[in-house]
Amino acid sequence: MPNASDTQPRCSIARTMQVLGEKWTVLIVRSAFQGDSRFSEFRDRLGVPTDVLSARLTTLVDAGIFERRSYKEAGSRERSSYHLTEAGSELKKVLAALSEWGTAHRASEFGPSALYVDQNSDEVSVEFVSASGVTLDCVDVTMIPGPGATTTW
16 A cells, blocks of 8 residues: 555645645635635635535635634524635745746736735735845745655656
8 A cells, every 4th residue: 555655745835735735625714814704705705616616615725825714693603704724824924926927927907906015005916035135036046956855746
């Protein structure tokens, strides 16, 4: 029987894409950052088919990105709401990076659909920052094999 290291990709990007690599999954996470937590809210905001939404929410719960919480409204059956975990909350950086790239390279005539701001409403951006605190341009950053890489990484 294969162990997890035999069946899981060594690459963290590949492992991440196993969870987030489908369009609806990323849009559901974005919707959670916009305040949605209920099945009907995700469905109504996104227009996602219910079978797809159900499958994607299960994937997000199983991956530890959402946690499921039960709730019951008067006169209704018990239902689940979905809330970002700590791991899910950290995806804000990923969404911000995707948004920045899309604004720069897939711009629309309407401008960006989201802005990321701090507590003072000053715009913020995703940056590469060295261990010594220096902000670097993308051209100054190189990807090299890490300790988990294979020789062919």
